[in-house]
Amino acid sequence: MRDLATLPKAHLHLHFTGSMRPDTLRDLATQYGVRLPHALVDGDPLRLPPTERGWFRFQRLYDAARACVRSEADMRRIVLEAAQDDAAEGSGRLEIQVDPTSYAPFVGGITPAVEIVLDAARSASAATGTEVAVVVAASRTRHPLDARTLARLAAQYAGEGAGEVVGFGLSNDERRGDTAEFARAFAIARRAGLASVPHGGELLGPGHVHEVVRELVPDRLGHGVRSAEDRRVLDDVVDRGIALEVCPASNVSLGVYEEAGQVPLGALVDAGAQVALGADDPLLFGSRLVGQYETARREHGFSDTELADLARSSIRASRASSGTKRRLLAGVDDWLAAG
Ligand SMILES: [Zn+2]
Numbered sequence: 001m002r003d004l005a006t007l008p009k010a011h012l013h014l015h016f017t018g019s020m021r022p023d024t025l026r027d028l029a030t031q032y033g034v035r036l037p038h039a040l041v042d043g044d045p046l047r048l049p050p051t052e053r054g055w056f057r058f059q060r061l062y063d064a065a066r067a068c069v070r071s072e073a074d075m076r077r078i079v080l081e082a083a084q085d086d087a088a089e090g091s092g093r094l095e096i097q098v099d100p101t102s103y104a105p106f107v108g109g110i111t112p113a114v115e116i117v118l119d120a121a122r123s124a125s126a127a128t129g130t131e132v133a134v135v136v137a138a139s140r141t142r143h144p145l146d147a148r149t150l151a152r153l154a155a156q157y158a159g160e161g162a163g164e165v166v167g168f169g170l171s172n173d174e175r176r177g178d179t180a181e182f183a184r185a186f187a188i189a190r191r192a193g194l195a196s197v198p199h200g201g202e203l204l205g206p207g208h209v210h211e212v213v214r215e216l217v218p219d220r221l222g223h224g225v226r227s228a229e230d231r232r233v234l235d236d237v238v239d240r241g242i243a244l245e246v247c248p249a250s251n252v253s254l255g256v257y258e259e260a261g262q263v264p265l266g267a268l269v270d271a272g273a274q275v276a277l278g279a280d281d282p283l284l285f286g287s288r289l290v291g292q293y294e295t296a297r298r299e300h301g302f303s304d305t306e307l308a309d310l311a312r313s314s315i316r317a318s319r320a321s322s323g324t325k326r327r328l329l330a331g332v333d334d335w336l337a338a339g
Contacts, residue, residue: 018281
């Protein structure tokens, strides 16, 4: 069995706050005199039922972590450490997702908040060798006009390389907001050349996937795993070439599936879906990127050849330049050949 940490891959679903190392969160909490909820410091992955109450508890913990990020230095530290941890796990390309609204009050507005993350991403790329690009994400819990403001801001930094904005997302509780009302924001982002990468089809089923596909025209779907419950929806996702950012630890932590073995990873791949494994929020879900590939190996019986295909899929679904993709794909071939 080959070492999964040396398999070159791209990491396309990782949230800024959720990427934080537990030790870093403890440091910041001490620095600011914040008392953290036990669940954030006990080292156990979160386990919640997929109900409204389960989500609120997740959101409360997430907010508690976010409340410890209060300065430019904190923001830079989080980006650098995410890049270091990704580099240690064979990720040659990280597309980290951030909603700058939460940090704006501490750094003088959403524009500086975005610029700090982009500059930190550039420095982290140079320091670690992992190319860090950024997805700017709006929240379903805020007004769709806020999403348009964020899309216009994201558009100004559009690109494909380190320290550039590559995509526009929509996060938070899938059950909140009216998907169609965010279509205008996504149209603004698309015109600027940004990838459309909204969340969908994790807490809600194939009907939600269908709605997100129709309204937001995604290039990639955050999760989308529940498209496996309706063959027509899944075939449509496959036909449109929409990649799925599958995060098994998240699905199990949020109770969407009881066990990792129930995540329909094999069914999605067999149907021809392009799958990119992601860690989502390692701070809360207790495992990082390699952990998701280990799950594919252990729980789903993926061979090294199939794991290499998953890695290739993640690289192809990224917004990296063709040069970066070629380099990483060649690394996957080497990984397989060396076994
Ligand atoms: Zn997510």
